[in-house]
Amino acid sequence: MDFQNNGPETASEEQLFVPSEDVREHLVVVGNGMAGCRAVEELLARDKARYRVTIFGAEPYVNYNRIMLSPVLAGEKSFDDIIINSRDWYSDNNIELIAGDPVTAIDRAAKTVTSQSGRTIGYDKLLIATGSDPFIIPVPGKDLPGVISFRDMKDVDTMLAAADKGGNAVVIGGGLLGLEAAHGLTLRGMKVTVVHLMDSLMERQLDEAAAWLLKSALEGRGQTILTGANTEEIYGDGKVEGVRLKDGTKIPASLVVMAVGIRPSTALAREAGLEVNRGIKVDDHMVTSDPDVLAVGECVEHDGNVYGLVAPLWDMCRSLADGLTDRHTGYRGSVTSTKLKVAGLDVFSAGDFSGGEGCEDIVLRDASRGVYKRVVVKDDRIVGAVLYGDTVDGGWYFDMLKREENVADIRDLLIFGQAFASGGGALDPKAAVAALSDDAEVCGCNGVSKGQVVACIEAGNCSLDAVRATCKASASCGSCTGLVENLLAVMLGDDVQSGPKTMCKCTSFTHDDVRREIVAQNMRSIPEVMQLLHWSTPDGCSSCRPALNYYLLCALPGEYQDDQQSRFVNERMHANIQKDGTYSVVPRMWGGLTNPRELRAIADVVEKYDAPMVKVTGGQRLDIFGIKKEDLPAVWADLNAAGMVSGHAYGKSLRTVKTCVGSEWCRFGTQDSTGLGVKIERMTWGSWMPHKFKIAASGCPRNCAEATIKDFGVVCVDSGYELHVGGNGGIHVRATDLLCKVATEQEAMDYCAAFIQLYREEARYLERTAPWIERVGVDYVKQRIVEDEAGREALRSRFLYSQSFSQEDPWAQRAAGADAELHQPLEPIAIAAE
Amino acid sequence: MTDWIDIGTLADIPQRGARTVQIAGEKEIAVFRTGDDHVFALVNECPHKKGPLSQGIVHGHSVACPLHNWNIALKTGEAQGNDEGCTPTIAVREEGGRILIARPASLKAAA
Numbered sequence: 001m002d003f004q005n006n007g008p009e010t011a012s013e014e015q016l017f018v019p020s021e022d023v024r025e026h027l028v029v030v031g032n033g034m035a036g037c038r039a040v041e042e043l044l045a046r047d048k049a050r051y052r053v054t055i056f057g058a059e060p061y062v063n064y065n066r067i068m069l070s071p072v073l074a075g076e077k078s079f080d081d082i083i084i085n086s087r088d089w090y091s092d093n094n095i096e097l098i099a100g101d102p103v104t105a106i107d108r109a110a111k112t113v114t115s116q117s118g119r120t121i122g123y124d125k126l127l128i129a130t131g132s133d134p135f136i137i138p139v140p141g142k143d144l145p146g147v148i149s150f151r152d153m154k155d156v157d158t159m160l161a162a163a164d165k166g167g168n169a170v171v172i173g174g175g176l177l178g179l180e181a182a183h184g185l186t187l188r189g190m191k192v193t194v195v196h197l198m199d200s201l202m203e204r205q206l207d208e209a210a211a212w213l214l215k216s217a218l219e220g221r222g223q224t225i226l227t228g229a230n231t232e233e234i235y236g237d238g239k240v241e242g243v244r245l246k247d248g249t250k251i252p253a254s255l256v257v258m259a260v261g262i263r264p265s266t267a268l269a270r271e272a273g274l275e276v277n278r279g280i281k282v283d284d285h286m287v288t289s290d291p292d293v294l295a296v297g298e299c300v301e302h303d304g305n306v307y308g309l310v311a312p313l314w315d316m317c318r319s320l321a322d323g324l325t326d327r328h329t330g331y332r333g334s335v336t337s338t339k340l341k342v343a344g345l346d347v348f349s350a351g352d353f354s355g356g357e358g359c360e361d362i363v364l365r366d367a368s369r370g371v372y373k374r375v376v377v378k379d380d381r382i383v384g385a386v387l388y389g390d391t392v393d394g395g396w397y398f399d400m401l402k403r404e405e406n407v408a409d410i411r412d413l414l415i416f417g418q419a420f421a422s423g424g425g426a427l428d429p430k431a432a433v434a435a436l437s438d439d440a441e442v443c444g445c446n447g448v449s450k451g452q453v454v455a456c457i458e459a460g461n462c463s464l465d466a467v468r469a470t471c472k473a474s475a476s477c478g479s480c481t482g483l484v485e486n487l488l489a490v491m492l493g494d495d496v497q498s499g500p501k502t503m504c505k506c507t508s509f510t511h512d513d514v515r516r517e518i519v520a521q522n523m524r525s526i527p528e529v530m531q532l533l534h535w536s537t538p539d540g541c542s543s544c545r546p547a548l549n550y551y552l553l554c555a556l557p558g559e560y561q562d563d564q565q566s567r568f569v570n571e572r573m574h575a576n577i578q579k580d581g582t583y584s585v586v587p588r589m590w591g592g593l594t595n596p597r598e599l600r601a602i603a604d605v606v607e608k609y610d611a612p613m614v615k616v617t618g619g620q621r622l623d624i625f626g627i628k629k630e631d632l633p634a635v636w637a638d639l640n641a642a643g644m645v646s647g648h649a650y651g652k653s654l655r656t657v658k659t660c661v662g663s664e665w666c667r668f669g670t671q672d673s674t675g676l677g678v679k680i681e682r683m684t685w686g687s688w689m690p691h692k693f694k695i696a697a698s699g700c701p702r703n704c705a706e707a708t709i710k711d712f713g714v715v716c717v718d719s720g721y722e723l724h725v726g727g728n729g730g731i732h733v734r735a736t737d738l739l740c741k742v743a744t745e746q747e748a749m750d751y752c753a754a755f756i757q758l759y760r761e762e763a764r765y766l767e768r769t770a771p772w773i774e775r776v777g778v779d780y781v782k783q784r785i786v787e788d789e790a791g792r793e794a795l796r797s798r799f800l801y802s803q804s805f806s807q808e809d810p811w812a813q814r815a816a817g818a819d820a821e822l823h824q825p826l827e828p829i830a831i832a833a834e
Numbered sequence: 835m836t837d838w839i840d841i842g843t844l845a846d847i848p849q850r851g852a853r854t855v856q857i858a859g860e861k862e863i864a865v866f867r868t869g870d871d872h873v874f875a876l877v878n879e880c881p882h883k884k885g886p887l888s889q890g891i892v893h894g895h896s897v898a899c900p901l902h903n904w905n906i907a908l909k910t911g912e913a914q915g916n917d918e919g920c921t922p923t924i925a926v927r928e929e930g931g932r933i934l935i936a937r938p939a940s941l942k943a944a945a
Contacts, residue, residue, distance in 0.1 A: 539850065539869040542891040542898035542905075565850040569889040569900035577900055581886045629889075826842050826853040826865060 024052045027324075028113055028123035030103045030268065032057025034066055035297025035313050036129030037085055038447075042321035044093055050325065051125070053095045056115060059152055060100030062087055066152070067310055073156050073184030076520050106272035108290055125324065128269055128280060128288070128295040132262035132308065137172070141234030147256045150181045155257075162255040163188035170194075170243045170253040172231055174201040176338070178259035179214075182223055185255070193224040193251050195231055195243065197260070205338050205349040209365075210372050210388040217345050217370070221522070262308055264299045279306045284330035285323030286316055296320050302333060309336050314447025337398040337441075346387075348394035351401050352376065353384035364415045373415055380408040392534070393417040395483075399440040433486040442487070443480045446472040453484060457491050464488065482508035482534075504543035506535050511764035515551050524556065526563055540566075547765035550652065553688055554760050557802035564819070570650035572822065574810045575632055583632060584625045586649035587639045588685065591659045591677035591697075592620030601642030605635055618729075619656030619694065621647055630823055636811035645809040648685065652766070654756075655694050657681035658706065662699030662716065671716035673699035676745055680714075680752055686807040687756065687799070690763040690772075695752070708736045711759075711769040712752055717741075721748040725755055725781065726773035734770040737778040740786045754785050754792040757799035836925065837937035841865065844873065844933060852888040852897070854878055855935070863924055863935065864888035866908050868895055874908035875926045875935050881906070881919025 027043075029036045032055050040053055057063075061079075068082040090097045098115065105114045106126065114120045134149030136142055146162070148155050159181070162169065166189055171182045174196030182192045194201075200211035201218075215225050230246040234256055242252040264279035275281045275289035279301030286294045286302075296316045298308055307313070312334035319331035337350030353376050364373040369389065375397060376384035381404050385397040396418040400407060407414055413421040418435070436442075438451035448471050456471040467473055467484055474481045485508055503511050514533060523529045526548045530540060540548065545566035552560045570576050575583035585605075589598065602622055606614050613625040627635055636646075649655060659677030663669035677697040684695065696705040697714040706729070707713025713724035713736050720743040724736030739755070742748055758781065763772040773781060785792050814823075839857075847853050847867040855863045855875075864878035864887050872895065878888050885901030896905045896914060905914040911921035925936035 537894055539893055541893045542903060545891060545893065565848060565892065568891070573889070577886075577889065579883065579901065581884075581889075821846070821848070821853065825862075826846055826855050 022052045024050065025124040026122065027051040027053050027125045027127060028121065029053065029055040029127045029129060030106075030113065031055075031127075031129030031131060031297070031299075032059070032061075032063055032097065032099060033129060033131050033297070034063070034084070034310065035131065035299075035317065036127065037063040038314065039127060039129060039296050039317040039320050040093075040095065041085075042317045043324055046321050046325040046327070048093075053093070054121065054123075055090075055095060055097050056101065056103045056113070057097065057099040058102035059154070061153060062090070062097070062099070064153070069150070069153070069156050070180035070184055071520075072153075073150075073159055073181065074187050074520065075184075076516055079153065103268065106268060106293075108272055108274075108293065111292065124292065126293045127320075128293065128299060129297045130265040130268060130299045132298040133265045134258065135261040135263050136258055137231065137260055139231055139233055141236060141240065142258070144234060144236050144240045144256075145238070146236070146240035146254060147234055147258065150177050150257055150259045151262075159185060159255065159257065160188065163190050165254065166190060167254045168193070168242075168252050169255040169257065170251050171257045171259060172243070173257075173259035173261070174198070174225065174227065175259065175261065176202060176205065178257070179218070181257045181259055182218070183221075185257075186221060186223055190255070191222075191224075193226065193253070194218075195229045195245065195251070196225070196227045197230055199228050201225070201227065202347075205386075206347065206388070207353055207374060207386050209374070210347065210349075210386050213370060213372055213388050214345060214347065262298065264301070264306055266299060269295065269299070277301050284319065284332065285328060286320040286331065287323065294320060294324075302331060305333055307334065307336065309338065311336055311441065311444065311447055335402050337394070337401075346389060346391040348387040348391035349385065350394070350398045351382070351384035353386050359383065362411075362415045375414055377407065377411070377414075380406050380411070382407060382414075395436070395440060395442075399437055402439075403437065430486050430490050433483055434490050442483050443473040448473040450487070453487050454491065457488060462488070462492055481513070503547060504541055506530075506537040506540050506544050507533060509533055511547065514548070515555075518551050518555050524552070524560065526552065526566060546652075550688060550690065550765050554802070557798075558805040564822075571652070573629065573632065574636075574646055574650060574814065575627065576650045578625065580626075582626045582628055584623050584649075585627050585632070585635055585639075586617065586621050586623045586647035587644035588647040588656075588681075589621050589644075590681050591657055591674055593674065593678065594622075597642050598644055601639055601644065605638050608638070609635055617649070617656075619649075620658050621649065621656055623649065630825075633814050633817075633820070633823055637815035640809070640812050640815055645685075646811040651688065652691050653686070653688050653693065654681070654684045655692050657684070658694070658696040658710070660697075660699050660704035662697075666699055668702060669699035669716070670718050671699060671721065671745075673697040673705065673714070673716050676714060676716075676721075676748065677705075679745070680749060683749060683753065683800075683803070684756060686809075687760070687803055688806065689756070689760055690765050691768045693756065693759070693769070709733065710736065712755055714748055714752075720744070723748060723751050723755075726769045726778065728768055728770035730768070732770070734774075737773065737781075739778075739782060750796050751785060751792070753799040754795040755781070757795040757802075758784055760799070760802075761795075838927065838929075838934035839937055840932050840934055842933055843931055844871065844928070847873070847933075850892040852890075852892065854886075854888050862886075862888075865926070865933065865935065866892055866897060868892060868908065872908075873926050873928065873933055875924040876906070876908065876911050877922045877924070879921060880904055881911075881913055881921050882917065887921065 062083055063085040065082045065084050071077040101115045101117050103113045104116050112120050112122045134151045148158050163185055169185045169190045169192050171178045171194045174194050182194050186192045200208050201215055219225055231243055232246045233244045235242055235244055240256050242250055244250050266276045266280055269280045270276045280288055280295040280299055282288055282295050282300045282302055286296050288295050297313050315334050316331055319329055322329045359376050359378045362375045371389035374386045382397055382401045387394050410421040436450050440450045442448055442450050442453050452471050453473045456467055461467050461470050474484045502508055529548050549563050549566040564572050575585050577583055609627055609631050611624045611626045615623045617623050657677045657680050659674045662673035663671055693711045695712045696707040696710040698705040698707045699716050703715055707715050708724050709727040709729040715722040720741055722741050723739040725739045727736035728734045759769055841855050849867055850869050852864045852866040862878040864876050866874045878886050880887055880899040882904050883901055885899040887897050887899055889900040890897040895908045898905050904917050906921055907914055911923045913919045927934050
């Protein structure tokens with residue numbers, strides 16, 4: 001370690017706040033949220049050296065993406081995933097971050113700010129970016145414990161803690177925020193009622209028809225939606241117990257989330273004597289009534305408008321940074337659009353869709369697909385659009401709306417979307433993205449326009465990862481990943497460096513994207529996945545179908561109906577196809593143990609079906625070669641009769657547990673490795689996995705079972721069991737990493753189950769444990785399996801739950817006549833050729 | 835003139851799957867049913883290493899050979915992508931819910 005480092009990280013607190021020798025102008029930012037930090041980012045991009053920067057934040061965190069709190073609540077992302085700027089960003093740019101200490105007063109005459117803890121520091125320029133506060137409706141009981149808003153990480157933590165206990169929740173407010181809170185709480189297992197004052201959901205973004213579709217979809221997911229419902233009182237004794245409506249209805253709840261709206265946070269500015277109306281009044285350069293005080297984001301009012309969406313904020317930050325670096329471009333207000341995923345449902349709205357004089361509606365409804373589109377046209381120009389269920393063309397409509405493009409020529413085809421209206425007819429996503437104007441927004445989460453992505457690619461960022469790291473396009477929710485990839489393809493052709501690879505040519509999503517969406521959107525079948533994720537082929541290909549089948553199987557144990565036609569031949573036939581089209585059959589021998597009855601049955605099968613070869617496998621089993629497809633059921637019936645079941649030597653599944661003889665016989669054996677191996681195999685057989693999975697248990701460190709090149713290996717020692725993971729004896733030999741040491745056999749079993757489940761849930765299809773562990777790091781696996789006791793237990797019980805459905809011998813089912821047609825030719829045709 | 839042999843109904847073949855037909859003295863025939871219920875018949879051999887195409891994964895109007903994942907177009911029998919080779923096809927038609935394939939004599943002529 002470097003003890004000579006005197007950088008800001010090691011400076012004592014007092015040193016931080018003595019007037020710096022830094023003679024640059026001092027910019028103090030009040031607010032460490034999306035607007036404050038974005039403004040600083042924009043400023044640094046223009047002139048890195050000009051200002052010394054100090055940022056105050058009320059929350060004890062670095063800058064995170066507030067609009068991504070919903071996925072955190074829903075369990076799709078962790079807090080780390082939504083951090084925009086890590087500590088490194090602050091230190092690399094010499095920014096002082098004072099987090100967890102809100103500014104409480106501004107003295108404009110002295111040009112200082114004072115924080116809650118009593119720090120007073122001077123500024124040359126002050127930037128107020130305090131955002132907005134949740135609006136709390138003034139009903140009795142609003143201050144009871146258990147009544148919260150949905151605004152920051154603390155609220156999410158409160159909701160998660162409440163959801164852990166289960167029970168009922170009421171969300172007051174059926175706007176975007178309320179519905180996202182309701183969705184997250186539903187996913188977390190709470191019974192949720194949404195109470196909405198207006199007659200239709202999200203009335204500011206959706207018209208009635210789209211709102212009705214949304215309401216039906218949410219009700220279909222188990223939520224209760226009450227519209228036209230007025231909250232009279234939140235009741236409870238010492239803590240919240242429920243909500244009573246004006247009509248007398250009582251809804252019991254242990255958690256009440258108030259999400260009825262936000263209002264600009266202006267108290268600080270007001271007390272400082274700045275001009276404040278609905279928001280802090282600013283000019284086109286985000287300057288307030290005091291020329292040395294600026295303001296940006298949701299707390300400001302510009303030209304009479306207050307914005308509560310993220311996109312205008314990016315525009316404001318650009319104008320502000322231009323102003324601070326003497327490039328007076330000026331902000332002219334924003335036209336806003338909303339592209340949302342509400343509870344996994346696609347919704348888009350832009351502009352004015354209230355109709356009125358001279359407005360014409362063009363509407364398309366496709367009830368069976370759950371699609372509703374409405375474009376409002378006035379004087380041959382688009383003034384508004386509402387899309388539900390299929391929002392692909394949202395960006396195109398919005399682009400034309402902003403540019404006030406004349407649509408008279410394409411009016412008839414307008415509603416069918418860009419691909420149609422542009423005349424191509426064919427859906428060429430590259431042409432579509434090429435046709436977008438430079439200021440068309442590509443990434444809504446991070447406010448990145450097509451022009452910025454293009455500039456970023458031109459600057460030498462030739463992969464999706466590089467683009468994400470540089471201009472942040474598609475780095476948050478990822479819904480615009482396809483757009484960015486198409487831009488890369490349009491600009492670079494074959495020179496695109498593949499980042500995280502898409503699953504296959506049928507989709508622009510990666511394996512990880514698809515797995516995440518399957519869970520988030522609660523998808524239940526392969527056609528549904530292909531529909532919702534816009535597969536480009538009618539029924540996928542031989543790469544994606546087996547992967548999707550596995551992901552669904554893993555996500556929905558006991559519920560998902562396995563799709564035989566999406567399995568490789570070996571898994572469909574429960575045997576291994578050989579080069580001549582015959583099959584090899586491997587019966588299971590638990591821990592490699594066998595007996596005369598089993599051996600006789602195998603010998604009989606070999607003779608009866610004229611198998612040309614029998615071989616001992618590397619996994620201590622016997623492999624019978626040269627069995628014809630038609631004979632397989634009969635072979636299995638004979639093996640079943642001797643008590644043997646499928647050995648799954650053909651599957652992306654647990655193969656064998658290899659053992660040595662251990663303490664029962666061996667003079668060096670320290671524990672009963674054979675017995676343990678049998679127990680582990682009894683627990684794990686039949687489980688489907690991303691790839692084949694091999695286990696071994698060795699009785700002493702001499703390691704005769706070769707446990708250190710297995711996916712999971714146990715090496716017994718005097719004091720217990722060493723657990724090893726991620727070994728592989730294939731093309732690239734990889735020795736295991738030591739996971740940990742445990743004292744008892746039961747722990748060895750528990751850790752094994754948890755490790756398998758983690759691999760099942762997080763590895764990509766056809767990724768062995770070795771590359772998976774190299775990708776995620778062994779420390780991550782240790783953290784999940786060894787350090788996180790509750791997490792380990794949860795993984796283990798999920799594995800055992802899933803196993804309760806998978807431990808049925810597929811051979812016995814086939815031997816009894818199931819799927820007989822897979823083994824028999826169509827007709828016993830005896831027609832001789834003429 | 836083509837003679838047609840009745841080999842069964844559409845329902846006898848799993849969707850996105852195949853069944854085989856063996857006619858004495860002839861190579862085994864694979865009869866495919868696609869996701870959109872089209873039926874195709876090919877000799878049950880991949881042009882690459884003679885893998886049994888009937889055991890492959892059917893996607894769109896193609897089948898992926900189970901041995902080395904070559905993709906064969908069901909309509910023409912041609913290997914797709916960078917692979918080269920062709921599997922003989924057999925004429926198929928549907929009549930009154932029954933599936934008929936061309937008689938082997940025609941197959942020989944076609945091959």
